[in-house]
Amino acid sequence: MAKFTKKKDGDLPAVSTASLPDIVFMLLFFFMTVTTMKDSSLMVENTLPNASEVKKLEKKDRVLYIYVGKPTRDYQKVFGTEPKIQLNDKFANVSDVGDFILEERAKKPQELQNVLTTALKVDKDANMGLISDIKQELRKVNALKVNYTTYEGDAFRNIQ
Amino acid sequence: MSRRGGPPEVNAGSMADIAFLLLIFFLVTTTIETDAGLDRMLPPMEPPDENVVIKQKNIFTVNINKSGQLLVEEELTNLKDLRKKAVAFLDNGGDGTCNYCKGRRDESSSDNPTKAIISLKNDRETKYGTYITVQNELVGAYNELRNREAQRLFGRDFTDMEAEYLNPETPSSIRDDLKDKVQRIQDLFPQKLSEAETSTSN
Numbered sequence: 001m002a003k004f005t006k007k008k009d010g011d012l013p014a015v016s017t018a019s020l021p022d023i024v025f026m027l028l029f030f031f032m033t034v035t036t037m038k039d040s041s042l043m044v045e046n047t048l049p050n051a052s053e054v055k056k057l058e059k060k061d062r063v064l065y066i067y068v069g070k071p072t073r074d075y076q077k078v079f080g081t082e083p084k085i086q087l088n089d090k091f092a093n094v095s096d097v098g099d100f101i102l103e104e105r106a107k108k109p110q111e112l113q114n115v116l117t118t119a120l121k122v123d124k125d126a127n128m129g130l131i132s133d134i135k136q137e138l139r140k141v142n143a144l145k146v147n148y149t150t151y152e153g154d155a156f157r158n159i160q
Numbered sequence: 161m162s163r164r165g166g167p168p169e170v171n172a173g174s175m176a177d178i179a180f181l182l183l184i185f186f187l188v189t190t191t192i193e194t195d196a197g198l199d200r201m202l203p204p205m206e207p208p209d210e211n212v213v214i215k216q217k218n219i220f221t222v223n224i225n226k227s228g229q230l231l232v233e234e235e236l237t238n239l240k241d242l243r244k245k246a247v248a249f250l251d252n253g254g255d256g257t258c259n260y261c262k263g264r265r266d267e268s269s270s271d272n273p274t275k276a277i278i279s280l281k282n283d284r285e286t287k288y289g290t291y292i293t294v295q296n297e298l299v300g301a302y303n304e305l306r307n308r309e310a311q312r313l314f315g316r317d318f319t320d321m322e323a324e325y326l327n328p329e330t331p332s333s334i335r336d337d338l339k340d341k342v343q344r345i346q347d348l349f350p351q352k353l354s355e356a357e358t359s360t361s362n
Contacts, residue, residue, distance in 0.1 A: 017173060017176065020175075020176040021175040021176050021179050024176055024179035024180055024183055025179050027183050028179055028182050028183045028186060031183065031186035031187055031190055032186055034190060035186055035189060035190045049288065049289040049292040049293070050292075051197070051198055051292055051293075051295075051296040052296060052300065053198065053296050053299040053300045053303055053319075054196040054197055054198060055196065055197070055198070055199050055322075055323070055326065056195075056196050056323070056326070056327075057195040057196060057197060058326060058327065058328055059328065063195075117199075119195060119197065122288050123288065124287065124288050124289030124292070125287060125288070125289065126287075126288045127284060127285050127286065127287065127288070128282050128283065128284060128285070128286040128287070128288060128291050129284030129285065131288060131291070132282075132284065135202055138202060139202050139203070139204070139205045140205060142204070142205070143202075144201050144202040144203075144204060145199070145200075145201060145202075146199075146200050146201075146202060147195075147197045147198065147199050147200070148197050148198045148200065148292060148295065149195050149196070149197035150196065150197045150198060150292060150296075151196075152196055155292065155293045155296040155297065156239065156240070156293065158287075158289035158290065158292060158293045159228060159239065159287075159289060159290055159293055
């Protein structure tokens, strides 16, 4: 009988927090899995223009990215301040764009090769001349679907 | 301080703190970004076989010069008026074959939305931001008209239907239904936006 009289104080037992870590870990794993670390660091200034009539770019695996803009401050000494093209992790010339597209296209699975979109992430201060040259290169390799990536917003803010 | 109840329990209270720390780190670094932008199709490299003759009145010319000024149909135009002008041009229905057009039916403007072509030309020194604004306004003009027709026929906006159609999470039964509707609206106002090679002159 002595065993059952052990409860001396009538205090409320503390709420067990043992399951709290589990809950938090669950959240943690969620965010760990959805986090995508950027695979290429930007070497160009990339303030995208605004547009209101945008369409979402679904399915990341079907998109190739081309960045255009002024080199960032660290690279300005070497590459100057004229807008440059960045493909993956290095600066490139207009003539490299076609090869890049073909190379990236070959890496994709067969069934996706015909539905690829090229996303042009261009700084709003870049000149159209360079963009036209890129478009010309894209036409040469038959990469006709392009998406001018923009922020969602009022388009008239671009011209101020 | 007796150890009568077996080994003492490890205090797991700080585990939550550690996990929270990690959680907050990932919360802050996560950017769930979905890129959005203006979709465009570039013209194929090989020119069309036969030379198609297009009447001048069916072409709506937009020129952008290097300082960002607009010349629309040989007239200096403010960017804010571009959408209105484009809508008026597309919706004109000059030859009376377009029964859903609500335009002025001006003889000297476009015959039919299916024949109307917008031609965009820009200088090599045009700023990209200006170019996007112009593109945005032209796409906006098409969307405005398509929304109007979609509202009339199906009671909802075209942009809304198209977004649902393109969304991969939409069930395929709804997608098949939407496909026909989207196609029908697109046929009423086909997007014919031609971009000439950029001019190198001033």
